Amino acid sequence: MSRSFTRRDFLSGSLGVGAAGALHTALGPVPSLARSGSGAKAPTAATAGKGAASKSHKSTPERTLVLCTLYGGNDGLNTVVPYESSAYRSLRGGVAIGEDQAQPIGTVDNFKLGLHPALVGMKGLWDAGQVAIVLGVGYPNPNYSHFQSMEIMMSADPTGDLPSGWIGRWLDASGASPTRALSVGSQLPQVFAGMSQQGSTLADSTNPGTQQPDGDPYFISSFSECEHTYHREPGLQAAIAQTGTDLLVVGAKAASALTSQKPPNAVSPNDPGDIGNQLDVVAELIKAGLPTKAYGVSESSFDTHAGELEAQAELLSQLDAGVTNFMGAFPSGYRGLSPVIVMFSEFGRRPESNASGGTDHGSANIVIVVGPSVKGGFYGDMQSLTRLDDLGNFRYTTDIRRVYATVLAEIMGVDPKDFVGPFAPLGFLG
Numbered sequence: 001m002s003r004s005f006t007r008r009d010f011l012s013g014s015l016g017v018g019a020a021g022a023l024h025t026a027l028g029p030v031p032s033l034a035r036s037g038s039g040a041k042a043p044t045a046a047t048a049g050k051g052a053a054s055k056s057h058k059s060t061p062e063r064t065l066v067l068c069t070l071y072g073g074n075d076g077l078n079t080v081v082p083y084e085s086s087a088y089r090s091l092r093g094g095v096a097i098g099e100d101q102a103q104p105i106g107t108v109d110n111f112k113l114g115l116h117p118a119l120v121g122m123k124g125l126w127d128a129g130q131v132a133i134v135l136g137v138g139y140p141n142p143n144y145s146h147f148q149s150m151e152i153m154m155s156a157d158p159t160g161d162l163p164s165g166w167i168g169r170w171l172d173a174s175g176a177s178p179t180r181a182l183s184v185g186s187q188l189p190q191v192f193a194g195m196s197q198q199g200s201t202l203a204d205s206t207n208p209g210t211q212q213p214d215g216d217p218y219f220i221s222s223f224s225e226c227e228h229t230y231h232r233e234p235g236l237q238a239a240i241a242q243t244g245t246d247l248l249v250v251g252a253k254a255a256s257a258l259t260s261q262k263p264p265n266a267v268s269p270n271d272p273g274d275i276g277n278q279l280d281v282v283a284e285l286i287k288a289g290l291p292t293k294a295y296g297v298s299e300s301s302f303d304t305h306a307g308e309l310e311a312q313a314e315l316l317s318q319l320d321a322g323v324t325n326f327m328g329a330f331p332s333g334y335r336g337l338s339p340v341i342v343m344f345s346e347f348g349r350r351p352e353s354n355a356s357g358g359t360d361h362g363s364a365n366i367v368i369v370v371g372p373s374v375k376g377g378f379y380g381d382m383q384s385l386t387r388l389d390d391l392g393n394f395r396y397t398t399d400i401r402r403v404y405a406t407v408l409a410e411i412m413g414v415d416p417k418d419f420v421g422p423f424a425p426l427g428f429l430g
Helices: 007-012 017-027 045-054 086-095 120-127 146-155 166-173 217-226 235-260 273-287 308-328 400-412
Strands: 063-070 103-108 111-115 131-138 181-184 200-202 294-299 338-344 349-353 359-361 365-370 377-379
Touching: 063 273, 063 308, 063 400, 086 349, 103 120, 103 377, 111 120, 120 131, 120 308, 120 365, 131 400, 166 400, 181 273, 200 235, 235 273, 273 294, 273 308, 273 338, 294 308, 308 338, 338 400, 365 400
Parallel strands: 063 294, 063 338, 131 377, 181 200, 181 294
Antiparallel strands: 103 111, 131 365, 338 365, 349 359
């Protein structure tokens, strides 16, 4: 016997966890309820939109942001290594990268710097002028909690009071299409959450079927019917229906795009891990012409308190393979497409190694930017290895908001001050 479904059926869970889980993923966080009573005010869509429209910035629609979050706090000092520095070797001891291992890439402030030995593919991209390394990146009054520091990095607010992300605020000002920002993975990171708009999530698989809700055609048809919005529908009810509609729209468009493409050919012999799967999804969607301006990918477990040399080498090898394979899909000038990968962590590691062959939570770090339109080289100043702060941590030299300002101006084509404040772009994108 046939049955008519209602939204109440879906929301009560009577149709099974598959639909409920998919709907929860589509809804994500509710930014307007987060940190209630904090007193902080995010830029409104009206304010940000006015600023964006009133400024004349070069629009580069062929560029696409791929924001790569390295959760756990990647050790920047062992990623871009001052390999000849006696201060570095003294601080790091047995956790130091050897002089004969680092891949030389240049000199900054009298420090000879080299890439971690696992970053072979990125060394080739550096030599091709497609890698920018931003040094000494941080923010005032560093926080050493993974969660709080990541909130600060994603909100671009050193107080940690703003519930919205810096890309989320751009979403608030730029329309309502659910495909403008897509994060690969089951959770939507704060950076993609605005006060009224937010990004969408995708499965970390190039299989088109994984991007749509499970169920037979009758189930999907009924679900789709339930998610129609109606005139004068109550606000919350309409919002729930809209998220369901967005879920179906994003899934259908992603599945269609993935069907039309094939994963990039591997150009690295190393295992790219799940970060490679995520970047494959993004590469296919970009090549298929999906109208998305910002993608999110991530890699975890960079919290190397012990056994860092082995653990970081494996993680960076996977990252290197994933990025190298991804960039291999976009040779310079390929169909006018120019994706830009921006890699960051919530914080760096302490200058000194610990007794467990690792490093603990620190402050200033690096940001690595890769892409055909990147102006390769070093940006910012190298943090001092000897003039540390009162807690024995690095003093930051480059505010993270300058990195975001560069992305907003040169990829999103908006005035950065409306989203992150009055911070000058760094110039790694021309």
